Amino acid sequence: MTIILKSSRMLSTILFRCNYSTAPKSVSTMLINNKEFETDEYTNITPKIISYLNQNLHLRKDNPISLVRKSIVNYFYKSFTSRGNPSFSVYENLSPIVTTKQNFDDLLIPKDHISRSKSDCYYINKDVLLRAHMTAHQGDLLRAGLDNFLMIGDVYRRDEIDATHFPVFHQVDAVRTQRKKDLFGENSELEIFEPTFDPIHPQRYTNSIADPMKQSCHTLEATKLMETQLKQHLIGLVQTLFGDDIQHRWVEAYFPFTHPSWELEIFYEDNWLEVLGCGITRNEILANAGPNNSIAYAFGLGLERLAMALYKIPDIRLMWSSDSGFISQFQNKTNYDTITYKPVSVYPQCVNDISFWLPPNLTIDSFTSNDFYDLVRDIGGDIIEQVKLKDKFVHPKSKKHSLCYTIIYRHLERTLTQREVNEFVRLL
Ligand code: DAH
Numbered sequence: 001m002t003i004i005l006k007s008s009r010m011l012s013t014i015l016f017r018c019n020y021s022t023a024p025k026s027v028s029t030m031l032i033n034n035k036e037f038e039t040d041e042y043t044n045i046t047p048k049i050i051s052y053l054n055q056n057l058h059l060r061k062d063n064p065i066s067l068v069r070k071s072i073v074n075y076f077y078k079s080f081t082s083r084g085n086p087s088f089s090v091y092e093n094l095s096p097i098v099t100t101k102q103n104f105d106d107l108l109i110p111k112d113h114i115s116r117s118k119s120d121c122y123y124i125n126k127d128v129l130l131r132a133h134m135t136a137h138q139g140d141l142l143r144a145g146l147d148n149f150l151m152i153g154d155v156y157r158r159d160e161i162d163a164t165h166f167p168v169f170h171q172v173d174a175v176r177t178q179r180k181k182d183l184f185g186e187n188s189e190l191e192i193f194e195p196t197f198d199p200i201h202p203q204r205y206t207n208s209i210a211d212p213m214k215q216s217c218h219t220l221e222a223t224k225l226m227e228t229q230l231k232q233h234l235i236g237l238v239q240t241l242f243g244d245d246i247q248h249r250w251v252e253a254y255f256p257f258t259h260p261s262w263e264l265e266i267f268y269e270d271n272w273l274e275v276l277g278c279g280i281t282r283n284e285i286l287a288n289a290g291p292n293n294s295i296a297y298a299f300g301l302g303l304e305r306l307a308m309a310l311y312k313i314p315d316i317r318l319m320w321s322s323d324s325g326f327i328s329q330f331q332n333k334t335n336y337d338t339i340t341y342k343p344v345s346v347y348p349q350c351v352n353d354i355s356f357w358l359p360p361n362l363t364i365d366s367f368t369s370n371d372f373y374d375l376v377r378d379i380g381g382d383i384i385e386q387v388k389l390k391d392k393f394v395h396p397k398s399k400k401h402s403l404c405y406t407i408i409y410r411h412l413e414r415t416l417t418q419r420e421v422n423e424f425v426r427l428l
Pocket of ligand 1: 132133134135173174255257258276277278279297298299300301
């Protein structure tokens with residue numbers, strides 16, 4: 001990835017000097033992901049923020065965010081399957097650089113809505129920004145003809161940085177549309193739309209959200225059935241993640257792109273924790289993007305919050321850690337493993353390799369590494385953070401077998417000295 005800030009101000013000064021009357025406007029540009037963007041008075045994206053683009057924590061196999069993502073995708077693969085085929089698609093590589101049309105206009109977010117403000121978003125220029133939510137792709141994917149999909153990726157919001165806030169986080173967003181026959185079955189008398197609404201000419205009708213139960217164009221039956229399905233799927237999801245006994249409650253909410261709307265909260269470790277927003281998609285969005293014979297529900301959830309709760313990770317910044325003490329706790333794990341994060345000490349690691357010859361009755365392949373790991377942990381206790389096989393070696397002449405392991409030590413309360421570590425190795 002290249003980040004180049006170029007300014008043609010100098011050039012314009014030179015031209016300006018040559019010819020007073022035709023001074024060109026000063027144009028600055030910015031190269032992000034090999035694409036050049038003009039900057040303007042809206043530009044507030046910083047090189048630090050640009051450095052988070054393309055990091056794709058949600059796709060890194062040893063990152064907790066990716067483990068939660070897998071659990072969620074698996075759950076939906078299981079619950080939305082028709083005749084053995086998943087009836088939805090997953091988009092995990094959509095570019096985070098979007099237009100204000102995608103992020104706001106397509107989703108009916110009013111022009112003066114606070115979420116558009118420069119103090120909340122990272123703008124590249126007045127028309128282009130880093131997506132503030134994954135819902136930004138909803139309109140395009142509907143326009144492309146998709147009816148059932150998940151969008152997963154990194155989103156960017158200007159925020160303070162502390163244990164629970166970071167300007168980059170990850171979301172899963174989803175849309176599920178249903179036609180009359182999907183919802184009520186073939187030959188049903190029930191309808192999605194009220195008789196006063198003509199789905200072929202939606203522009204002739206002003207869809208109202210004054211009724212808290214439903215949008216004026218939808219029938220109560222269609223809305224209620226969609227609401228029940230939506231809520232069942234989402235309760236199933238939190239039960240899959242947090243166990244069947246998890247307590248939950250629905251809270252009425254407002255989003256410009258859904259009506260009615262709700263937030264789901266779960267009671268987790270003595271607190272009500274908001275985990276997602278959802279609702280019945282505003283019919284204007286569907287009508288503008290294509291499907292005029294369907295009703296849809298949508299939801300969006302944040303992956304960091306779920307991963308922090310599930311694995312007891314105390315600080316959101318740890319998700320970006322490259323400290324092997326953190327990463328190794330999620331390495332080679334599947335989303336079915338129960339993982340409880342063990343705090344990594346703030347004191348530095350001390351790394352040592354140890355190699356040894358095996359007795360003649362053992363070979364590099366018959367030696368059980370797990371026995372060695374246990375031995376090291378037995379002797380070293382808590383100061384052993386990780387043990388990894390580094391190398392196997394057979395001497396070409398003597399045919400003796402040898403193994404080399406890397407041992408990473410770290411004390412929870414103080415900096416270890418090399419001398420202490422050497423003393424430990426002597427005991428092994
Ligand atoms: N985009 C919302 C946010 O970032 C979350 C959300 C709410 C997404 C409702 C949806 C939805 O798709 O229907 O806070």
